[in-house]
Amino acid sequence: MLALKNTLDAVFAAGAVPAEAGEFTKRAFLNGKIDLTQAESVAQIISAQGDAELKASFNALHGVLSDEINSVLSRLLDMSALMAAWVDYPDEEIPELSETELEATLKEAASKLKKLLDNYESGQTITCGVDTVIAGRPNAGKSSLMNMLSKTEKSIVTHIEGTTRDIVEDSVRLGDIVLHLKDTAGLRNSDDFVEAIGIEKAYNAIENAHLILAVFDLSQELSADDFNLIEKCSGKNAVAVINKTDLEAKMDASIIEKAFGSTVYISAKNNEGLEELSKAVYNLLGVADFDSNAPLLANLRQKQNCRRAYESICEAISGVQMGITFDAINVMIDSAADELLSLTGKKATTEVVNNIFSKFCVGK
Incomplete structure (x- = not known):
């Protein structure tokens, strides 16, 4: 270590400086x-947690998103130049752009950007994972499901109600999706002060979760606590997980099936039902047909630029339909083009660039 320290001291004394975060990519x-989307994909490749995320990030590095954005940008800039020339030099023999042609080109551009925006959420599910809460009444099998998914004894499992009092967390892969799991305290009315705190945490976790795995015990009749959970899951992304299929059924499962859009039967004890x-x-989150080869907006910065560009193009389309002047429409087209130039980094501010590369590992 001393030799290494002395060597580094000598190198720095000679004028060398340490590599900054993301320096080589920058x-x-x-x-x-x-471009900037390709640079951002380097960090995504490094942090990828699944095959689909890794493939999508590699595609971005090889320019799949850049090519899609640039194809839209090229058409916008061509239209803008033609319209500007036609407005500024009316006496010259410049080909006139018809309103029909202009509207068709703008609609094609808007369609491409809309598709990118529509795919953003499913892409984020793949790349960032899903905040997932396992909820249910005591002894429904929540901790057993947690252990089944994590393939380890992450949560303590006993026949005693109220064993889980605090939230137990783990991140697991479910195919190409990463679930950020929270195993919560059993939902019931409790006079135990510590358990009550855990139950309150469970309700807060349910409220903020992207996905709820609502666990029900097939071997027990539905209780008030079960109906309370059904109510809490209303209007949320929730899968009803009916557990203990290895035991005699006493619950009217049809009530659960009617209350939830998605219901599965498992035996966490026997490790059955995972598929x-x-x-x-996958179906609930809309990623069953996720195409990792398609261009994909990778982060909020890219989405915001794309959204603003799309909105400007939609305004331009409305302007054409309303018959406003071409110079006014051109302002909207230029605004959309500026957003796409910012997205790819050709017009990105120094602050944006520095912020992006500050999140990289040292070097890279």
Whole structure:
């Protein structure tokens, strides 16, 4: 270690400086080798947690998103130049752009951006994972489900009600999706002060979850606590997980099936039903048909630029339909083009660029 320290001291004394976060990728961007979306994909490749996320990030690095954005941008800039020339030099023999042609081109551009925006949420599900709460009454099998998903004894499992009092967390892969799991205290009325705190935490977790795995005990009749959970899940992304199929059924499962859009049957004890649960989660979250080869907006910055560009193009389409002047429409088109130039980094501010690369690992 001393030899290494002395070597580094000598190198720094000679004028060398330590590499900053993302320095090599930043140099590639500043030298025009890659655009900003490709630079951001480097960090995504490093942090990828699943095959689909890794493939989507590699595609972004190879320019799949850049090509889609640039194809829209090219058409907008061509239209803008033609309209500006036609407005500024009316006496010149410049081909006139018809309103029909202009509207069709704008609608095509809007359609491409709308598709990117529509795919954003499913892409985020793949790339960022899903905040998932496992909820249910005591002894429904929540902790057993947690252990089944995590493939470890993450949560303590006993026959004693109220065993889980605080939230137990883990991140697990369910196919290409990462679930950020929270195993919560059993939902019931409790006079135990500590358990009551855990139950309150469980309700807060349910309120803020992106996905709820609502666990019910098939071997017991539905209780007031079960109906309370059904109510809490109303209007939320929730899969009803009917557990303990290895025991005699005493519950009227049809009530659960009517209350939830998605219901699966499992035996967490026997590790049965995981494939059905995976399919239900994929379908509920809208990622069953996720195409990792398609261009994908990777983060909120890209989405915001794309959203503003899309809105400006929609305004331009409305303007054409209302018959407003071409110079006014051109302002809207230029606004959309500026947003797309910012998205790819050709017009990004220094603050935006520095913020992006500050999140990289040292070097890279």
